[in-house]
Amino acid sequence: MAQDVHKERSFDAFLSSAPLLPELVEHIDVGTKWHLLGTLLHVDDKKLDGIEQLQGHDDTSKTLKMFQHWLTTTPTASRRQVLEALRKRVVNEHTVANKYEKYLKELHDTTYAPPSTEAVSIFQMNIQSLNKALVSPVQVSQLLYCKRCISEATLDEMERMDQSRSLDDKKTILLTAMKETVSNDYRKLKNIAKVLSDVEGTRHIGREIVTKYGKALNIVILLSAYEYYY
Structure with a gap:
């Protein structure tokens, strides 16, 4: 294992890996667009509608539940997919995407710099x-x-x-x-x-x-x- 600890990994490969739920909750705030974001991430429409109808949950809470479902039901979930969805015209959250990508770059450099x-x-x-x-x-x-x-x-x-x-x-x-x-x-x-x-x-x-x-x-x-x- 000692040889793997400091193994270098490209940023491109890092983006292709699955994100952690805490990082998504902390860095992805799109307000009411969470439903559109979920659709672009191919979350089941019935699941999205069910989250939408939850009583006493604000957009942040609904976003969290959407991401939870996406991560647990999508084996191919990746950070890249989130960035691409945020930059789609229908969502148009380039600022959020850019800040999230900057965070990911810093995380990658900290984790994988030899x-x-x-x-x-x-x-x-x-x-x-x-x-x-x-x-x-x-x-x-x-x-x-x-x-x-x-x-x-x-x-x-x-x-x-x-x-x-x-x-x-x-x-x-x-x-x-x-x-x-x-x-x-x-x-x-x-x-x-x-x-x-x-x-x-x-x-x-x-x-x-x-x-x-x-x-x-x-x-x-x-x-x-x-x-x-x-």
Whole structure:
């Protein structure tokens, strides 16, 4: 199963999968057009009429019941079908469709982005902060080497730099090497963050990286595991 957890999946394939009822209820609000939407989704006319005649139910409640019936009786139900139905001229809910599609894109990217991409993104977001906070890049490079987070060649280059090289040059070389490490092995980001957490000037950045990546990795694992089992 571990190999499946981070398996990439195209957005097109994601749209072809069945939606979850909570996401439909949260993002699809078409008011009185729920009946038309149900018709376009091929929900049985008698069922739609029965929902229409329910007493004490508003349009939101009727929409929920329509989607419940559609999902339980349509093996081929998909997110794509909902988007296409919303954009049909008779329904003409392009704004709702666009917002729902945007949500789906974000959900897809969160769920199926490989951890290497997520790790590089998190590191990239912190590069500017690191560039400002790093005051002893040679010392940090030595600590990173002990954790096998940079190569021996990079460490040698950092230690050989004489006083004629600016602090900015040293930072650039080190940050470039760190990013390359994360690109090659996303798991190294945790070790890099630990080193940064042990250095006073970068402690807050290291902790922030640990927190962000921990949350991102858990989200990917939990959502992918949910789909794997259900």
